[in-house]
Amino acid sequence: MTQYVIEQLVRKIFRVTYRLAKTLVAAYGSHTLFVLEDLTNVTFNTEDLPKSLRNSHRSWSFFQLESFLTYKAQAIQSIVVKVNPAFTSQRCPKCGLVEKANRHHDTHEYWCAQCQYRCNDDRLGAMNIAMLGQDWLNCIKHPKIKKLTTIGWILIVKRVTVNYPVMLPL
Numbered sequence: 001m002t003q004y005v006i007e008q009l010v011r012k013i014f015r016v017t018y019r020l021a022k023t024l025v026a027a028y029g030s031h032t033l034f035v036l037e038d039l040t041n042v043t044f045n046t047e048d049l050p051k052s053l054r055n056s057h058r059s060w061s062f063f064q065l066e067s068f069l070t071y072k073a074q075a076i077q078s079i080v081v082k083v084n085p086a087f088t089s090q091r092c093p094k095c096g097l098v099e100k101a102n103r104h105h106d107t108h109e110y111w112c113a114q115c116q117y118r119c120n121d122d123r124l125g126a127m128n129i130a131m132l133g134q135d136w137l138n139c140i141k142h143p144k145i146k147k148l149t150t151i152g153w154i155l156i157v158k159r160v161t162v163n164y165p166v167m168l169p170l
């Protein structure tokens, strides 16, 4: 890849991220909470990039988008919040189970082994990020998804089972 091609690629990423930030702000308007994953310490698969670009461009476009979006959002009294990305692609929004094996990369699908909830894996990530944004609005300073251990999960199921007959007379 020549220096010219690299510069063109960088300019194109710059234009696309700027347009995306502008479109998001225009679509959602003022007093909006934009929730992004905090990708500060996250590494990306850059095997499709030339070796010379793998380190320097690892997450550049994400930070560019965050920067543009923050700037544009502030201008219309909106906010950008970054949340912990851990387990956002593994948590079932219906039953709360966090399970890596539920995500099927080959078909871009999430399929919960416990409650059979199914949806596109990117959509699932967006739903979980939105949930963390809601946590932030509910005054949780650093919202994140906690993975329950198997023992923890069994305890919750047992508690629900035990409480259910008590609720029947209501």
Ligand SMILES: [Zn+2]
Pocket (backbone or CB within 6 Å): 092, 093, 094, 095, 096, 097, 112, 113, 114, 115, 116, 117
């Ligand atoms: Zn589920």
